[in-house]
Amino acid sequence: RVLFRSNYQNHVATYYPKETLSVLMIGIDGNSKQNFQRHMPKTRNFLLNDLNAIELHQYNKLGEKTYPNVVALLTGKSQTEMIRSNWTAAQTFDNVNDDFIWSDFRKAGYRTGTVFDQYHLTAFHYQKKGWDKAPVDFYRRAGLHYRNRDKLMRRHNKHCIGDIPEITLNHDFWIQMATTFNNSKTRPYFGYSFTTHLTHDNHNLASAGDHLYLGFLQDLKDKNIINNTVLIFFSDHGQRFGATRSTYNGIIESRTPYMFLIFPPWFYQKYPDILKVLKINQERLTTNRDIYETLRDLVNFQATTQLGDINKRGISLFQEIPRERMCEHAQISVEYCVCNELTNSNVSSSMSLALALTVQDKLKALIYTVLDKCSVLKFKKVMRVMEEQPKTTRVNQTPVNSTRYHITLMTTPGDAVYEA
Template sequence: MLHTELYFLADALTLTIINRYNKMQALPNTQNNKRGAKLWRCMLARTRLQVVILLMAFWVCGLFMGSSTMVNLNNGVIRHVAVVANQMSKLYTRNRTVSPTLMISSSTPHNATRFLRRDGQNSVKNPVTPASNISLANVTKQKTSPPVSSAPVTSPSPEKACTFPEVDPFDPSLEKLLNRNKSVDCSVNAKNVVFLKEDQITIDPLKVEDVLKNGTEFGYCQYSVIRMKKGSDKQIEIVYTSPHFNESIKINNTDENIRVECFDSNKEPISRSYFAFVRVDSEQERVLGDSYKVHIDKHAPAETLSILMLGIDGFAKQHFARAMPKTRAFLMKELGALEMNKHSKLGYSTSPNVIPLLTGRTSEELTNDAKWKFNSHGWMDQINEAFIWSDARRLGYRTGLVMDQVLITAFHYLRHGFDRRPVGHYMRPIVVDSTNDKLMRKTKHCYGDEPEITKMHDYWLQLLHKYNSTKSNQTPFFAYSFLARLTHDDYNMAFAGDDLYLKFLKELKATNALNNTVLVWFSDHGERFGRIRHTYQGTIETNTPYLFFAFPPWFERKYPDVMRVFKTNQNRLTSHFDTYATMQDILNFQGVVGPKGQLPERNISFFREIPELRNCEHAQIPPEYCVCARFTKPQLSPGLDNYLGIVLRDKIMSNLKDHKDKCAELRLSAIESILEETDTGKKSKKGVRSFRMSIKTEPGNALFEATLSFDSTANKAKVVGEVARTNMYRGQAECVDTVELRRYCFCKTPSKQ
């Protein structure tokens, strides 16, 4: 109760000081009035003494309140300090001439301000420079209340167009962080000793000789037909095994996913090959044909256009320009692709970006929707009918889905995946079956001596050649591909993909496969981890995925007005909510420009003009991922950076409040960086400042980044939106099975992985 009594003492002292101040104002203030001057000096000395007593009272109060107490600057003792300081500043300004070096104001250089460093030593620091690797020893013993802000109070800002940052992908300072010599080396894997021609598997005797060891002789090969096991999207089952063969064998025209194994004379495996085929099911074709006729009669589309979506995980638009210049150049010059120049991500990881891309809604909206009642930890079948490929199927489109990862996908990471086949063509069985193959996949970027990316692309070439006609499009398709392995863990591996992706695009053009197909070339977000991520450039790149649309070569000539609007939208703020709306317009293409988008409309097709004044708030891009702001080095009151860091750390721990038995208590060990956001483009409240901050915590050397809002009037800060983890946490957080929380936890019990 001591601190309560000190509050009452502070009340009394404050009233006394203010009363004396009011009396001083009433006195004549001239040198001729000796009595007034004498009384002035006496009262001023007593007032200074009372201020000292008041501050000492506050200090004692802080000792008794403990480190875990949040002190609101508008309540309790510190409120009175603020009041007295305000009154005294007016008094001094009005009645005395004070040296500028003794005052801290918005016009005073802060590099002359002294404050207590985290290591307990007084030093001079320039708060204009963002904090970098500031040690925070014993930080948990410090108060989480900031000092009274000395920064100028900002005025409300009006809404204006998003100013997208122009960062140079080829900034020379980044070169030391890049490794351009990465390659996909398949030589460590065993060779594929069989090849496929039409529906016949043939053994290559020269390759057999290469893989045989220790004088052993060749034995035989056989193939197995595999499919996903019922009740699991992460296990396969064998439904047929062929007889042994020594030269070649014909496969059934219904076999979709097969594994071919070859053995030596000791029955030891020497090679395995995996094949996925695009098969036409006659009954399915009949159903889709009927649906297509209904679509034509009901909607009368001006064109029937197929859609091929090719996505790559964790790939910023700037890094795409750096790492795959040949692919990017071919995409734009040879295929005429249009880039959305102000495209922003919607969430931290793949799922919160891909779900809006494919459904036009967030996971939370699907969860709260009575129609879907989506359980994010359950089966994805629950919302499969909400995905755009299901919309396409209902219009008579053939559908396909390709992903290179078993677990790290938007549908499988800490989720069950699909119990039933989600699309017509699904090559997941060979992806699952091959993932732990130590013989053929010592390097995960290859299937034997064939690059993994090439195998995925070959599947799409099959599909395009099977369904896409150069004259008419009676059998349209919707194909979704998302490849993560190359770029997820190491952004430098993207350099190794340039020639592989270029080869695929060249084949698409050479075979005229895109004559009736719109190519959507996209990523989900920029780099989340790595050395570039921890630079200023990285704070921008992580939020700026790329997005390109390549239309058939005849499309712009036939629909110039539609393409004129599309090109206007290239320089408007966009997200994957808009990508979804655009693909819906392609599925039901009417050949005309749609009505202009209105603020604050969210899902706006690129065939409708997006308002120029659109900002992140209108587009429902979370503020922590918005890059419309300008970032500047902040002018900070002494200790404000420390206070903001503690607020951020406390937010992380509050996210883990239900997992305290599993997750360790995190300690704030360093403030890595802090930047202030200005000119965000949205209306802002008077006196509220916004900061983008990065901190390090222990245990685990975790790096976190978040946006914090600081109300300089109330002197309180809060975290805005979610907190991002900016270094990898594999092996630290497996005790938590919640997607949204795993990035924050450091398990008390080490992972067994």
């Protein structure tokens, strides 16, 4: 307790932040912006109408799965840059934990916590080693591990602990933490929560969580927690598989997660210039890295606004993001960029065949070392070929004007579906 108070006092004495706001991040896996509108309308309406949330309408994912997206959100880095930071999948994240934004908040005197509903399938544990030492002050992994292995507790439904929805238990933890530490003068907190069970395997189950998340948000408001807290309500990406994913709309949805930012009711009145910039940025191209830069600004909030540097891949939402910003500026790979024009063009049969054979050769190369254990993989049929054209722009004075093809095909044996 003395250490936290000392860190906080030193931070205030050194940087003179104009506000010290707690931060709570609530994430849901694989829930696109469109799916959120379809299946969680009560939660969305409460965010917009009761909490006056800022919704980022041009929010674009950075990577295919959860890991590259949340790493960018929490560290501002890419997967490759994490490896360059002296980390590999064979190591724990302990030696790079200072790169995570919760470490910045902790150094500033914040109590920090994380909540996951999986102990082996989180972004930091699936095919990775997680942490040996707790990365935050309140780390619930050990309890989660034993709870998930308890057959009696998981007897009836993987979404419940006994007869209580797991989401409710996780939300109760944040209510307890917020009511304990939600004093912006002396005891701010930072919380990061990510739910996988609900929507990872079936995005339609998001509807089952609508009333639970609505109740949680109502508690945050009724208990006056939101008065000292910045709430960030987000997802990592859209659905990556299933019937919807095979459609044109599914391709677009996979690239478009949602992002809402909720500030205390008094914040907009006290800082109208910040509100003006936030509303402008609602309609600008944004990514996880912009949220990371915003979090960095919240650690030492100075309430300054200016035009952001278009050459920076991450721009705080407290700065105006240039209207001219394109995916190349934000370092969004072309396969995830929603700025591209994706059309069902009349691609010739010879071109379709050439594309399919190219993908087939690439797949063979990927499994070359185990070819003696596998059947020969061949494409069975081309399901779709679309033309993907980036809008013409100039990045670092270099004209960008090219045509790419997006192909979906089925292979045999196994009838697996691939995209390239």
